[in-house]
Amino acid sequence: MPALALMATMLLLFSSPLFALLPAQALPPEQQRQQQQDGGQLEIKNSDYTFVDSDGMLNIVGVVNNKGTVPLSVTMGLDVQGKTLQEQLYGRVIYPGKGAPFKFQVPQGTEVSGRPYVLEAREVRQPFYDTLVLNYTNMAVGEERVLSGTVRNDGPFAMHNITVYASVHSEDMTNLDSVRSNTIPVLAPGEEAGFVAAPDPAVKANVYYYSCAGIDPDAPISTLPTGDGKFIAYDLTTVAKVSGLRYDNSTDSISFGIKHYNPAGGPAVLKFAQLAKNQTVAVMLDGSAYESAKVAMDGRTVQVDLFIPPGDHEVQVQGVRTIPEFPLAYLGLAAAFAAAVALARQKKTSKKQGSV
Structure with missing residues (x-):
């Protein structure tokens, strides 16, 4: 048996992209190959094993790992007969830290x-949301040597067309195949569903365990339920893990936990609809007023720009729909201001009564 904890049940958190991919400049293939060879942000693990399936197709498999600090969308190439x-x-x-x-x-x-x-x-400038929980045992199961388990949606919105992927291995750790599961059409908040991913019959007899399991859902609608039957549309853009x-x-x-993938920290931008001309928005970081956050409004949209320091943090943006719950300092100022106004009115009234 390989020196791996194969019998352990793995509880992994995954997320889904909420926004469209924002392209960055792509490196030429030869530079990307050199980048991988030099230990760059992408690591390619090509399998030395190939097989011919029942359709007469030669199957060539492998895994790509992200060793960098930004999410990536990757297209693989293979040169055959001049194309x-x-x-x-x-x-x-x-x-970052994941592979497929x-x-x-x-x-x-x-x-x-x-x-x-x-x-x-x-x-890809989008956060990693810990919304889907993948629970599986990585040992191959049954005569068909499948990967099976469950997916649970712990997020506030429904997820659609979810598939589970994994890399297939023999007992001597050879990468035999790459698999996708059945599609789960929809998973509402709090729901759980089972999945099965089967290897190609040509390699089934040698399948022993699975690795590199992950989840690939469609992008959900970026709305949050308010608890009163309504929803808030929002847009959160950042290269960070969000929970x-x-x-x-x-x-x-709107509240969330966040850890930026850049070890030095980095930006995050939250947008939501502006509902009032004099709408007041307060930003909190780890329970305190975050003075360096910038809030801008154009009559239609509220945009909150903030820098996420290194490490794990909690962000709270108040005043999304109505008057925010102010921090204690703001409440103290408001109370003092109200008392001063009341005192001034009382003195003014006393003077009028004395002159009558």
Whole structure:
């Protein structure tokens, strides 16, 4: 048995992209290959194992790991007979510290030049949301040697068209295949559903365990329930891990935990609808007023720009729909101001009565 904790049940948190991919400048393939060889942000693990399936297709598999500090959308290339085949990773976005498998299927007898490589890598400026919980045992199960488990939605919005992917291994740790599960059409908040991913029959007899499991859902609608049957549309853009995203009706706030992928910290931008001309928005970081946050309004949209320091933090943006729950300092000032106004009115009234 390989020196791995194969019998442990793995409880992993994954997320889904909420916004469109924002492309960055892509490196030429030769530079990307050199970047990988030099220990750059992408690590390619091409398998030395290939197999021919029942359709006569040569299957070539591997895994790509993100060793950098930004989420990436990766397209793989494979040169065959004067042309380049292209395949997406089984995970449309790979976040720092994560990886995803790939597979090329080439007609048998086709001349293959070299090995799969990164054809294009684009930065994805979107957060990693801990909304889907993947629970599985990575040992192959049953006569069909499948990967099975459950997915639970702990987020505030429904997720659609969810698939689970994984890399398939033999007992001697050889990467045999790359698999996707059945599609879960919809998973509402709090719901849980089962999944099964099966290897190709040509390699089934040698399948022992699975690794690099991940979740690839469609992008959900970016809204938060308010608890009164209504929803708040929002847009959160950042290259960070985000957890516990929610709307709190008692404080009229959007709150979330956040850790930026850049070790030095980095920006985050939250947008939501402006509902009043004199709408007051307060930003809190770790329970204190965050004075360096910038709030701008254009009559239609409220935009909150803030810098996320290194490490784990809690952000709360108050005044999303009505008057915010102010910090104690603001409440003290408001109370003092109200008392001063009342005293001035009382003196004015006394003077009028004395002159009558």
